[in-house]
Amino acid sequence: MSLPNSSQTESAHPAPSPVHPMLSAFDALPESAFVSLCVVCALFGCSPATVWRRVRTGQLVTPHRIGLRTTRWRVGDLRKELAKPMGSEQ
Numbered sequence: 001m002s003l004p005n006s007s008q009t010e011s012a013h014p015a016p017s018p019v020h021p022m023l024s025a026f027d028a029l030p031e032s033a034f035v036s037l038c039v040v041c042a043l044f045g046c047s048p049a050t051v052w053r054r055v056r057t058g059q060l061v062t063p064h065r066i067g068l069r070t071t072r073w074r075v076g077d078l079r080k081e082l083a084k085p086m087g088s089e090q
Contacts, residue, residue, distance in 0.1 A: 031076030034066065040073050043082065 023042045029035070040051050044060075054060035061077040 026075070029075045031074070031079070033075045034064065034072035035075060035078070036072060040078065043078060 023039050026035070026039070026043070037048055037051060040060075041048055044051065044054075046054075051060060055062055061073065061081055063071045063073045066072050
């Protein structure tokens with residue numbers, strides 16, 4: 001019985017998922033910048049459905065409509081949400 005070589009063991013582990021470009025630069029964004037649903041999902045580690053559920057129940061700030069089919073969250077609002085203690089609501 002032979003041991004697997006390093007190329008066989010590396011292929012068994014999936015590559016890490018790429019980080020959204022806006023997420024990697026989130027700390028450098030101004031408070032007034034807007035980010036998409038994808039970034040909000042990555043920030044809070046949840047699905048789009050969970051983001052919208054939290055918005056509906058008041059656990060997450062309401063996004064801004066900036067077009068007919070475009071909704072974005074203000075970075076400053078999200079930073080305030082992230083600064084809240086876990087389990088804290090409003």
